[in-house]
Amino acid sequence: MMINQINVGVIGTGWCGGIRANACHDNPLVNKLFLAETNTKRLNELKNSLDIEGATENWKELINNDEIDTIIISATPETTHYPMALAALEAGKNVFLEKPISTTLEEAEELINVSIKNNLKFTIGYSQRFNAKYAYVKKSLQENIIGEPVTCLVSRHITRELGEKISGRTALSPAAMESTHDLDFLLWCLQPRKPVKVYSQTAGKLFSKKSNTPDHQWIIVTLDDGMTITVGGGWILPLGYPNYSHTWIEVIGTDGSLFIDDSHKDVHLNTVKDGIRYPMSSMPGEPVEHTHAGPMHEETMHFINAVATDKPVLVKPEEAKAVMELYIAADLSAERGEPITLPRNK
Numbered sequence: 579m580m581i582n583q584i585n586v587g588v589i590g591t592g593w594c595g596g597i598r599a600n601a602c603h604d605n606p607l608v609n610k611l612f613l614a615e616t617n618t619k620r621l622n623e624l625k626n627s628l629d630i631e632g633a634t635e636n637w638k639e640l641i642n643n644d645e646i647d648t649i650i651i652s653a654t655p656e657t658t659h660y661p662m663a664l665a666a667l668e669a670g671k672n673v674f675l676e677k678p679i680s681t682t683l684e685e686a687e688e689l690i691n692v693s694i695k696n697n698l699k700f701t702i703g704y705s706q707r708f709n710a711k712y713a714y715v716k717k718s719l720q721e722n723i724i725g726e727p728v729t730c731l732v733s734r735h736i737t738r739e740l741g742e743k744i745s746g747r748t749a750l751s752p753a754a755m756e757s758t759h760d761l762d763f764l765l766w767c768l769q770p771r772k773p774v775k776v777y778s779q780t781a782g783k784l785f786s787k788k789s790n791t792p793d794h795q796w797i798i799v800t801l802d803d804g805m806t807i808t809v810g811g812g813w814i815l816p817l818g819y820p821n822y823s824h825t826w827i828e829v830i831g832t833d834g835s836l837f838i839d840d841s842h843k844d845v846h847l848n849t850v851k852d853g854i855r856y857p858m859s860s861m862p863g864e865p866v867e868h869t870h871a872g873p874m875h876e877e878t879m880h881f882i883n884a885v886a887t888d889k890p891v892l893v894k895p896e897e898a899k900a901v902m903e904l905y906i907a908a909d910l911s912a913e914r915g916e917p918i919t920l921p922r923n924k
């Protein structure tokens with residue numbers, strides 16, 4: 579099989595963009611790698627550690643560069659996602675966009691339409707689908723190992739350091755910024771079921787001293803076959819490790835149950851200097867010598883391979899739009915204190 583190499587531009591090379599750029603650098607399917615980053619110090623750091631074809635502080639230079647066929651967008655704040663993705667898709671470039679797909683449903687729809695019109699790969703960064711434990715839930719449900727699913731729960735907590743970073747740059751809720759991963763994961767595992775009702779409540783005692791940001795949000799969803807899913811997202815854990823994420827998953831079916839411990843407590847480092855730490859415990863993961871702990875490296879490789887070999891992307895942008903519909907309804911439910919029926923336009 580003939581495989582064409584591709585030229586990739588990464589816009590925004592902070593935490594996630596750095597992982598993406600490193601994965602591109604490691605992938606022999608990537609011929610030339612370009613970076614756009616407004617933080618000069620960070621740009622120089624990557625220029626010194628990776629073999630880069632071009633680096634700029636102006637992301638539009640990557641869009642106007644005809645050599646680049648594929649763009650990865652990992653910039654913040656989240657309001658940058660839509661204009662950057664729209665410009666890239668309109669310029670005929672395949673796009674990998676970190677969640678959220680956009681800030682409104684109309685923008686999401688426009689991005690999807692342009693990607694279809696221009697026959698481009700377009701996917702959203704729901705990296706947890708590339709965590710083997712999560713894929714195992716999907717496989718178990720597909721193979722009917724625990725019978726008909728009755729109820730599922732995902733409870734995720736991340737550190738207050740990360741909560742402050744996320745809520746400091748955007749007014750988006752824990753549902754939109756954190757539980758979005760777990761709503762996507764469950765809707766993906768439980769396809770073709772669709773949500774018909776959502777109820778959500780927030781609680782806040784820490785961040786609320788300084789802003790309107792809640793500390794935690796619960797979301798209960800009824801699907802069209804009558805089963806329920808419950809997703810919790812909180813961002814006030816003490817540190818434990820930079821970007822520590824603690825997740826617990828329950829899947830209960832008519833013929834069995836599946837419990838997944840993704841609490842990242844399996845590697846327990848205790849030093850006199852720092853006390854107990856949990857290395858390799860962030861959601862995207864990190865490089866460890868010649869290996870990669872966590873799903874983001876694998877996810878980036880999947881996207882590059884999909885573009886270079888013209889295979890479908892795992893995360894369809896229409897699925898990201900459906901997740902957005904659900905968390906917008908959850909936020910509305912929390913605001914009104916009542917359940918919301920879905921789909922909302924019917």
Ligand SMILES: NC(=O)c1ccc[n+]([C@@H]2O[C@H](COP(=O)([O-])OP(=O)(O)OC[C@H]3O[C@@H](n4cnc5c(N)ncnc54)[C@H](O)[C@@H]3O)[C@@H](O)[C@H]2O)c1
Nearest residue numbers: 590592593594614615616617652653654676677705861862
């Ligand atoms: N899938 C996951 O597990 C996961 C985890 C964390 C964050 N995310 C998502 O990834 C995105 C990035 O998050 P992060 O934590 O890496 O953020 P970050 O703040 O660490 O990095 C963002 C980078 O974008 C740069 N930037 C800002 N404006 C720019 C512009 N106009 N042009 C070029 N660069 C620009 C910033 O200087 C910064 O280096 C967010 O949208 C977030 O929702 C996903």
